[in-house]
Amino acid sequence: MINKVSLENLYKADHGWRDYRLHFSYAEYSNPSRENFGVLNALNDETLQPSMGFDDHPHHEMEIIAYCVHGELSHRDSLGNQQTIRRGDVQYMCAGSGIIHAEMNASTDESTRFINIWIQPSEKGLTPTYGSKSFAEDDRHNRLLQIVSGKEGNGALHINQDANIYVSEVDKGKQLMVALQDKRQAYLLCVEGSLNINGIELKTSEAIEMAGETLLTLDTLEDSHLLMVEMVENRL
Numbered sequence: 185m186i187n188k189v190s191l192e193n194l195y196k197a198d199h200g201w202r203d204y205r206l207h208f209s210y211a212e213y214s215n216p217s218r219e220n221f222g223v224l225n226a227l228n229d230e231t232l233q234p235s236m237g238f239d240d241h242p243h244h245e246m247e248i249i250a251y252c253v254h255g256e257l258s259h260r261d262s263l264g265n266q267q268t269i270r271r272g273d274v275q276y277m278c279a280g281s282g283i284i285h286a287e288m289n290a291s292t293d294e295s296t297r298f299i300n301i302w303i304q305p306s307e308k309g310l311t312p313t314y315g316s317k318s319f320a321e322d323d324r325h326n327r328l329l330q331i332v333s334g335k336e337g338n339g340a341l342h343i344n345q346d347a348n349i350y351v352s353e354v355d356k357g358k359q360l361m362v363a364l365q366d367k368r369q370a371y372l373l374c375v376e377g378s379l380n381i382n383g384i385e386l387k388t389s390e391a392i393e394m395a396g397e398t399l400l401t402l403d404t405l406e407d408s409h410l411l412m413v414e415m416v417e418n419r420l
Contacts, residue, residue, distance in 0.1 A: 223415050227301055233289065250287070251274050251299045260286050261277065282312065351412075356407050374390050
């Protein structure tokens with residue numbers, strides 16, 4: 185099964201200081217047909233204007249991942265963590281039993297774009313934690329790079345769920361092959377550029393949902409950037 189999620193299927197809003205596209209129900213957007221995809225509860229494509237962002241606010245019982253596309257995204261939380269991530273960096277927060285954090289565009293003259301991902305944890309009441317990791321551009325150039333993992337010890341950030349996140353920046357005219365295993369599912373986002381995947385064309389911000397044993401052939405129509413959330417099959 186492969187389904188395309190086109191721009192027309194996304195919720196878009198522009199509040200001046202922040203604009204975003206929502207792939208699933210979130211905040212003011214409620215769509216019973218777009219509540220989640222398995223354990224993937226939110227995928228928000230966010231852009232913050234210079235020096236703008238989210239002041240201190242609470243989160244509970246969620247695995248929250250931010251992948252920076254461009255600009256500078258700063259984080260602080262009630263555990264005492266403070267950090268700024270940049271293009272290709274990823275940060276992770278286990279909200280667990282409760283945490284307060286803030287996210288801001290750290291630049292005074294550039295916008296910041298990031299992909300905000302929420303994944304259901306494997307259990308409730310986990311101890312809140314924070315982590316981040318930087319990756320070299322070469323590590324994701326024309327190949328899939330795992331940045332988040334449901335298992336420990338493979339060089340990616342570990343989260344509390346049977347789910348994995350991969351990214352890649354692929355040159356125009358290149359091809360990638362992606363194999364999805366039986367009883368697994370994935371949500372693949374075209375972050376930048378345009379792709380042809382098994383005959384389905386994706387533009388920037390569009391995605392595909394897929395489940396079951398599938399072999400994907402990704403052909404880039406221009407220099408492209410993709411992100412894939414892969415997880416155990418459970419079409420809730």
